[in-house]
Amino acid sequence: MAKVNENYLKLRGSYLFSTIAKKVSEYQNSHPEEAKEIIRLGIGDVTKPLTPAVLKALHSAVDEMGNSETFRGYAPDLGYDFLRKAIADEYKERGCDIDPGEIFVSDGAKSDTGNIQEIFSEDSIVAICDPVYPVYADSNVMAGRSGSFDEKNDRWDRIVYMPCTRENGFSPELPEKVPDIIYLCSPNNPTGTALNKAELKKWVDFALEHNSVILFDAAYEAYITEDGIPRSIYEIEGAKKCAVEFRSFSKNAGFTGVRLGFTVVPQDLEISGVKLNPLWARRHGTKYNGAPYIQQRAGEAVFSPEGKKETKALVDFYLGNARIIYDGLKAAGYEVYGGVNSPYIWLRTPNDMTSWDFFEKLLNEYRIVGTPGSGFGPSGEHYFRLTAFGTRENAEKAVERLKKG
Ligand SMILES: *Cc1c(COP(=O)(O)O)cnc(C)c1O
Numbered sequence: 001m002a003k004v005n006e007n008y009l010k011l012r013g014s015y016l017f018s019t020i021a022k023k024v025s026e027y028q029n030s031h032p033e034e035a036k037e038i039i040r041l042g043i044g045d046v047t048k049p050l051t052p053a054v055l056k057a058l059h060s061a062v063d064e065m066g067n068s069e070t071f072r073g074y075a076p077d078l079g080y081d082f083l084r085k086a087i088a089d090e091y092k093e094r095g096c097d098i099d100p101g102e103i104f105v106s107d108g109a110k111s112d113t114g115n116i117q118e119i120f121s122e123d124s125i126v127a128i129c130d131p132v133y134p135v136y137a138d139s140n141v142m143a144g145r146s147g148s149f150d151e152k153n154d155r156w157d158r159i160v161y162m163p164c165t166r167e168n169g170f171s172p173e174l175p176e177k178v179p180d181i182i183y184l185c186s187p188n189n190p191t192g193t194a195l196n197k198a199e200l201k202k203w204v205d206f207a208l209e210h211n212s213v214i215l216f217d218a219a220y221e222a223y224i225t226e227d228g229i230p231r232s233i234y235e236i237e238g239a240k241k242c243a244v245e246f247r248s249f250s251k252n253a254g255f256t257g258v259r260l261g262f263t264v265v266p267q268d269l270e271i272s273g274v275k276l277n278p279l280w281a282r283r284h285g286t287k288y289n290g291a292p293y294i295q296q297r298a299g300e301a302v303f304s305p306e307g308k309k310e311t312k313a314l315v316d317f318y319l320g321n322a323r324i325i326y327d328g329l330k331a332a333g334y335e336v337y338g339g340v341n342s343p344y345i346w347l348r349t350p351n352d353m354t355s356w357d358f359f360e361k362l363l364n365e366y367r368i369v370g371t372p373g374s375g376f377g378p379s380g381e382h383y384f385r386l387t388a389f390g391t392r393e394n395a396e397k398a399v400e401r402l403k404k405g
Pocket of ligand 1: 185217251256
């Protein structure tokens, strides 16, 4: 008799964004007129179209696919050399020495951050920031590493939670129980806070001392505007011996629908004498047939001089929205964080309202959709996330409404 993977049955509720979509559609049904005014600052998806350099690369790659001389079939599992080299060159410009052979091209950072746990032992102790992108916890629940869910505590009992709250400046503290695997996300989704060099060094030193591995999600590195904040963990000495880094073309170049990302697994990274690079190569080669040629040419264009300029303009546009929302909320009397090195604005709910109560209030009274902080982890309770990925007009309108309220 077939049996399901029971770990899947442990997963909590429905995915956060499906719950939000359901609540918004209920509101639309009960308030069809008001619902026309809804401003969506909830889901972390971009809205601006692809840039000219990317479009040009896409069109010409499509043409190549239509010609028998230049047609391409299966891509190399780990990525085309032209893209891996362009990525390695970009690291070089930042002073990080990453070899193309250490770069694995994929369909995005969600797959990679979700799949990477497969190459670690089933009994590994996993540490995650709280709140954070839900993929790290959920993928480890599916793999059977989470233990059972403690309802009273609102936590998995085998996962180490590292609270990131206003009390510690949203910077995770070294846990008492030493984890085997440490997920860090900087700039963090959802708090919008980034780790500075000293903070990141503390983590690298800790991982080296305890033979832990850091899984560093740098999906928002392009949003870093302040000095002293590393864009890559490899800017920290020793990180190549203890860290994997994930990157994406989604939030910088608008590839959320195109799909492209990559992961760096350095050759120096070993656990008890076993190199992780060939393990991940084996996993990739067995379960993945390579990102499409067309997308990889588009990714290469992101690193071209025009591509870099255009991507920076995209990011600057969203950061401009972030500034408007951040300043507007401040002026309206809210306690606000993030928004400076991140497209996310993280606010404390007024009068200690729960995150979901505040969600309802924002939807019903202001017709603004955001994301309840508690959906990202128990320490996200009493916080709320707004994104800067909308239009300028909507950012301004949202702020006007909030100021009036
Ligand atoms: C959006 C996001 C990703 C996913 O990026 P894709 O490349 O589109 O899969 C990964 N990590 C974090 C923290 C994100 O917010």
